[in-house]
Amino acid sequence: MDYKGIAQETLAALGGKENVAAAAHCATRLRLVLNDESIVDQAKLDSMEAVKGTFSTGGQFQIIFGSGTVNSVYKEFAQLSELSEMSTKDVKDAGTKKLNPLQRFVKLLSDIFVPIIPAIVAGGLLMGLNNLLTAEDLFISGKSVIEAYPGMADLAALINTFANAAFVFLPILIGFSATQRFGGNPYLGAALGMLMVHPDLLNGWGYGGALVNGEIPVWKIFGYEIEKIGYQGTVLPVLAASYILAKIETSLRKVVPSALDNLLTPLLTIFVTGILTFTLVGPVTRAAGNLLSDGIIWLYDTTGFIGGAVFGLLYAPVVITGMHHSLIAVETQLLADIAKTGGSFIFAIAAMSNIAQGAATLAVLATTKDSKLKGTSSAAGISALLGITEPAMFGINLKMRYPFIGAIIGAGAASAFVTFFKVKAVALGAAGLPGIISIKPGAIVSYIIGMAIAFAVAFITTIILAKREAKKEGRSAGKSAAA
Template identity: 80%
Template sequence: MNHKNIAEEILEAIGGKENVSAAAHCATRLRLVLHDESVIDQTKLDNMEIVKGTFSTGGQYQVILGSGTVNEVYKHFAKLSGQTEMSTSDVKEAASKKLNPLQQFVKMLSDIFVPIIPAIVAGGLLMGINNVLTAEDLFIEGKSLVTAYPGMTDLAALINTFANAAFVFLPILIGFSATKRFGGNPYLGAALGMLMVHPDLLNGYGYGAALLNNEVPVWNIFGFEIEKVGYQGTVLPVLAASFILAKTENSLRKVVPSALDNLLTPLFSIFITGILTFTLVGPLTRSAGNLLTDGIVWLYDVTGAIGGIIFGLLYAPIVITGMHHSFIAVETQLLADMVKTGGSFIFVIAAMSNVAQGAATLAVLKVTRNAKVKGTASAAGISALLGITEPAMFGINLKLRYPFIGAIIGSGAASGFVTLFKVKASALGAAGLPGIISIRPDTIVSYIIGMAIAFAISFIVTIILAKREGRKEKGTGVEKTAA
């Protein structure tokens, strides 16, 4: 394999080095920012045996080459294109300049929440383990494991404590990540998050009951009352407060003398933001967050299976636009307030969509005669079943179109089923076959049935569509013939 020749062919196909604005690579893909994607010779790229697929998303044009190969090709590509060694973060920054305001907003949410997902996933999965130990009728009729084996009681309690930590102190995680994203000191952001969940405050989960009983504690400052209420498990208040903190800090640095900067800037940043948080920003955004959560839950409860079908049909198209990253903030709120919401239905529908995409790709593997398509479809199909759909969706299904149609039909049917049976996740994780461990124990069986529906319908419909359209692969192309 001549990696230099491969790099030269790719560079020529994308319009030459003059068309390359930035370039980096991840584990399997070249990640490129191009001045003009319309000049790409897509046919040439598709005909290259080494290229497993291509797609454009978030301002980046990505070429799938595979693990190991991409590293060697990139070395030559960087030299040929005149690009210095760049990280994927550098490429993302360059790509963000090409995004419209809505795309930039979605990217902002993604930048804030993606880094904290491991902590939320860990807490959620531990919560799932605790549910397995304490759920009745799961293994023993009329009993939970803890009831049947009292020696496991403290183990369940310990796991529950570990599980709740990330959600109880969620504002600290978001405060750190959001303040960093907004250009402020992330440690001040963490301190702000700590302030919002300080143990001297009324726990945010008990605010509703205290309000009804007129027992909300207050600070009385010169006759002005400020509610002493925490923001456990909230998202919007700490996002808004972190934005204010970062802007306040940066503004102060411009006017505070450098000799006093380290002393006065953190002091006034926290004090000013803290006052605004508890008097204005916090109460307003808490109400907005509650309305958002209540609205989503209401929509889910009212529309039922019909709403699930529509969401399932639209999920994959939403992924193509990148808008699915905005769901992270909503899911975080749903999981943080599980007492009210029961968990996240978005994760479940995402899993149905991913399994459907994988099934459609494996159906292509069955019907195609093209060796290159077979090679890509086999790995991409399995990857999608495990929750990673980009290779399947962009490398196979969208290119051939009919597998994508089969996939969204299967996704819609399965999403309607899981919505009908109120299947919800108690954690984030791999949205696919491994997602079983993220599902509430009482709905695991329905989740498995939903995945089976997604796989079966997508697989069958894709094969029917392939035969109906009389598709035959010749060489490296796909031609339509009479059915």
């Protein structure tokens, strides 16, 4: 490959080096911040054989080159654009400046939760494995696996312990990640999270029962009572507390003498934040989190399959804006409080949307005669079925429009079905074909049928729309020839 030639052609299509404010690369994509995206020659980029697709999100313009290729192209591109070596974080920071306040808030949530997703996914999938072992009638009529084979009972108990760890100690994970994002010391954030789940506190999941029985333990300090309640599995309390901790720490470092900084700043930061957490921030945000969860459950239970269809139709447009990252916080709370919520319905709807996007892209593969488009759509379609939709959605469906319409119709139909049958996930995972292991055992068959509906409706609708599009183009060509 002529990597220098590819870089030169790419830079020219982007409007020259004057239009490139920042550049970096990840495993497959060139990530750019452009001064003016409107001057990009999209047609030229689309015609380049090395370019597998492009999309714009979160203030970044991203060009998909593929694994290996992108490294060599970036090396030449950086020299031509006269940009120094930058990390993807540098590019993210530069792109953030171009976002509006709502987009910045969504990106903030994304920056906090995306790094901890692997831990939550690991715990969630282990929870799914435990459910497979303990669910009755799934593999053996009238029995669970551990009832049929008692020797596996302790294995299931071991897996359950491993699975629960990430959710029981969730405030530690969030405290570390959130405090780091807010500009504080992440280890102080982790210490705050540990404080919020300390074994001396009443377990947060037992709060309701203790409240009914009037058995809530308290600290009595100068005649004032502070409830000794833990925050296991919570999201909002630790987010708010981490923000306060980061601000207190950074403020103290400005006024505490450097000789005493390492001694006084951590001490005062943890002590003041801890007091505020248990007296004010924790109780208020716990109530707000409960209201949020109850509201989502009420909406899900009240609107039924109609609400599910609307959510399914809107999910992909929400992904385009990047606001789907804000749903991670909601999903985490639903899964952390699974005894009350029964799991996450958001995951099932996201999976239907991803399958539909993949099906629409594969319909393009089946109908197009363009060899480059065939190669791109085959890889992108399979990727979407496995839960990664960006190449399919941004590289194919949105550009051609009609596949995107076919995809959201398929997503709406399938989402109505899985909502009607109360399909919920007990874990985060790849929202697509591999997501089967994340679904409640009793709902796996309905999940598979839902995926089949999403694929069939999206695929058939896209083919119908493709034929209509071809007829339109034929009529337009005929008129041009006549003229």
